[in-house]
Amino acid sequence: MTMPSSSSAVGVNRDAITLGPNLPMSVFTSAKRWNPERIGALALYCSDGRWGEAFDEFCHRHLQIPRYDRWAVPGGPAWLALQSDELGRGETAHEQIDFLVQAHQLERIVLITHYGCAYYGQRLGQPAEECLAVQIEDAGTATATLRRWYPDMRLETYLAMRTGTSLSFHGLQD
Numbered sequence: 001m002t003m004p005s006s007s008s009a010v011g012v013n014r015d016a017i018t019l020g021p022n023l024p025m026s027v028f029t030s031a032k033r034w035n036p037e038r039i040g041a042l043a044l045y046c047s048d049g050r051w052g053e054a055f056d057e058f059c060h061r062h063l064q065i066p067r068y069d070r071w072a073v074p075g076g077p078a079w080l081a082l083q084s085d086e087l088g089r090g091e092t093a094h095e096q097i098d099f100l101v102q103a104h105q106l107e108r109i110v111l112i113t114h115y116g117c118a119y120y121g122q123r124l125g126q127p128a129e130e131c132l133a134v135q136i137e138d139a140g141t142a143t144a145t146l147r148r149w150y151p152d153m154r155l156e157t158y159l160a161m162r163t164g165t166s167l168s169f170h171g172l173q174d
């Protein structure tokens, strides 16, 4: 099939790279190489981008789960600990995770709640230290919810802590 001459208007260099018929020229090429193997693990944590690289480092280097699935939502595990929820968010969460459990063959789910989470700060109207007890309780509730949904799933729950600029991870018992 001959491409219409207008395709050159968007700057596709057909000599350099083979693309689909209508893609504009790439603006960036990742240094990462595609690896099709799934690791069968998912981490649920807060969206807070200031923690993202530390979460990645913890999962990659400590838990040894490269290419793990990320489920990042405000408050992280809080989404699986909703008590009375008129908005149906718990149901939405269940549907999303059900999809990943089946489509991505999950065998392991890691829950991380983090110190200084704005979701809890707003919800409780308390400083970071005062929110920790509720966060830890929620993480336990979230773990119990997952255990009920997926009895054979390997579950782990952690608190990500900050002291000054130092970030540390702590296992939570449920």
Ligand SMILES: [Zn+2]
Residues within 6 Å of the ligand: 046, 047, 048, 074, 075, 076, 114, 116, 117, 118, 119
């Ligand atoms: Zn947060």
